[in-house]
Amino acid sequence: MxxxxxxxxxxxxxxxxxxxxxxxxxxxxxxxxxxxxxxxxxxxxxxxxxxxxxxxxxxxxxxxxxxxxxxxxxxxxxxxxxxxxxxxxxxxxxxxxxxxxxxxxxxxxxxxxxxxxxPRNLSLRESMIYGTAGFTAAQSVERLVIFPVPPEAGKILVTGASGGVGSVAVALLSQLGYRVSAVSGKPAAGKFLLHLGATEVISRQQAAESSEKLLLKEKWAGVVDTVGGEILANAIKSTSYGGAVTCCGNVASPELILSVYPFILRGVSLLGIDSAKCPIHKRKTVWQKLGGEWRLEKxxxxxxxxxxxxxxxxxxxxxxxxxxxxxxxxxx
Ligand SMILES: NC(=O)c1ccc[n+]([C@@H]2O[C@H](COP(=O)([O-])OP(=O)(O)OC[C@H]3O[C@@H](n4cnc5c(N)ncnc54)[C@H](OP(=O)(O)O)[C@@H]3O)[C@@H](O)[C@H]2O)c1
Incomplete structure (x- = not known):
């Protein structure tokens, strides 16, 4: 050319x-x-x-x-x-x-x-609706599924829920039969999140309330966190015995101030997610899933x-x- x-x-x-x-x-x-x-x-x-x-x-x-x-x-x-x-x-x-x-x-x-x-059954346009954000949401959900945190284990918290990673995670988890609690800082996004399948919407302010306590009441079987900081710390402190928390982002803060108690008293697992260096064979599997069995209806x-x-x-x-x-x- x-x-x-x-x-x-x-x-x-x-x-x-x-x-x-x-x-x-x-x-x-x-x-x-x-x-x-x-x-x-x-x-x-x-x-x-x-x-x-x-x-x-x-x-x-x-x-x-x-x-x-x-x-x-x-x-x-x-x-x-x-x-x-x-x-x-x-x-x-x-x-x-x-x-x-x-x-x-x-x-x-x-x-x-x-x-x-x-993937054959995705248009190029559709593939970019997922894009890296959707791919990262799918990796996060896949880690919870494989862990396993099954839908009957309890609610899944998604933070930064109206953003790119968060919104795909809400839609995907809901499609897979999970009950999803969505954290959002945008009051106007409530309707959007409920339409994607969230069962409840929690304000960012509430999710970020700082607490001196080293453990909080057990609420979540699993968490997809996209924001880091205080919201992630609270989410880990509120994860139920044996639950798992994925961590992919830092829009709120790169810091995570915590004690070891959620890990050593409740057996909670923190699962790191990276899309940038995800090996190509794994990349192909996730994309095939997004075009196939996990293709989003919404x-x-x-x-x-x-x-x-x-x-x-x-x-x-x-x-x-x-x-x-x-x-x-x-x-x-
Ligand atoms: N590890 C990886 O491979 C990987 C891949 C993709 C993305 N990421 C990271 O994941 C994060 C989200 O990416 P994205 O593409 O979804 O971004 P995005 O579309 O901008 O969404 C981020 C969402 O986070 C919430 N938010 C924004 N500022 C906040 C704050 N100060 N405190 C708490 N929540 C806040 C907002 O949602 P609400 O208004 O609903 O709260 C916002 O829509 C970024 O940190 C990005 O770098 C990592």
């Missing part, structure tokens, strides 16, 4: 510590070397993208940069025997959108080891769609914790 230009949301450091976001023309020839050139059809907005797009050097070391840890599209050129031109694929995690130009551009070039085929209820031009405004909303559900970006 020749060297077409394409549109991308470019983040630049205009003055030290100040970052701009602009939709700009880029050249395919300037993309890094890699096995697969992919024409991106859809991307999605994840919290890590919002950090990268606002100059967070813990996520992205060097600017100018095109974020987007998720991309779903079609192979344009392949140097890998596993993929051929025209294949529908999902590229997510690893270094995409962090220090490698990501899905907020119409083309990416990446190693074949970062890419999976899109997938469409989760999604807002935008183009590159509107993306910057949504990034600001995410940084303020105001987004509900999943935002996908149409790059067609």
């Amino acid at each position: 020749d060297n077409p230009s394409y549109q991308a949301l470019l983040i630049e450091e205009t003055t030290p510590g100040q970052f701009s976001r602009q939709v700009t023309a880029r050249q395919v020839a300037d993309l890094p070397q890699g096995d697969l050139l992919i024409r991106v059809h859809y991307s999605s907005l994840n919290y890590k993208d919002a950090l990268s797009a606002s100059g967070n050097r813990g996520v992205t070391r060097q600017y100018p940069h095109v974020p987007g840890i998720d991309a779903a599209g079609e192979i344009v050129a392949s140097r890998s025997p596993e993929f051929k031109q025209g294949d529908r694929v999902i590229a997510s995690g690893f270094d995409i959108g962090m220090n490698t130009p990501g899905g907020f551009g119409q083309f990416i070039r990446v190693p074949a080891g970062w890419v999976v085929h899109c 997938l469409d209820a989760l999604v807002t769609e935008c183009g590159l031009a509107e993306l910057s405004g949504f990034i600001d909303e995410m940084l303020q914790g105001r987004l509900t559900g999943r935002l996908i970006v149409n790059l067609l």
Whole structure:
């Protein structure tokens, strides 16, 4: 192929510590070397993208940069025997959108080891409604299922419930027959969460109430936490004997101040979740599940769609914790 230009949301450091976001023309020839050139059809907005797009050097070391840890599209050129031109694929995690130009551009070039085929019964658009957030929710739920925390064990608490990971977790757990208590800081999200299948909605304020106690009343058979900090500490202190808590995020705080008592007196387990370095064989299994037996009936209820031009405004909303559900970006 020749060297077409394409549109991308470019983040630049205009003055030290100040970052701009602009939709700009880029050249395919300037993309890094890699096995697969992919024409991106859809991307999605994840919290890590919002950090990268606002100059967070813990996520992205060097600017100018095109974020987007998720991309779903079609192979344009392949140097890998596993993929051929025209294949529908999902590229997510690893270094995409962090220090490698990501899905907020119409083309990416990446190693074949970062890419999976899109499950047959998912459209590229649908795959991005899940995106990394949905994939992480599925990993969290899978850990509880395998642990096992069965539906009859009791209620599951989901924190940051109206966000990307949280909303997919609520919908998935409910579809699998669990009773879900959803924590949200958005009073207006109550209806949305009940529609996704939550059986009750708890205010963030209530979930974050600080307590000197080392253990609290046992309430949860399991927890999917996406926020960290005091809310996670309270959730662990309130997990029932033998229960399990997954931990994937830190929007509230990266800190976790606790005693060992939930672990040594109640046998509670804390399960860490990482999607970025999740090995490719595991990645394929989770995506097949999301397209098959765990396919969400309420997938469409989760999604807002935008183009590159509107993306910057949504990034600001995410940084303020105001987004509900999943935002996908149409790059067609
Ligand atoms: N480990 C991994 O591989 C992995 C993968 C994906 C995401 N993550 C992490 O998971 C977290 C959630 O990601 P996401 O994509 O779901 O983000 P998101 O869509 O922005 O959702 C986060 C939600 O957390 C709640 N929230 C926001 N600020 C808060 C605060 N100060 N205190 C308590 N709750 C707050 C809000 O929900 P309510 O208004 O409903 O409370 C918000 O919608 C992030 O930390 C992200 O980095 C990790």
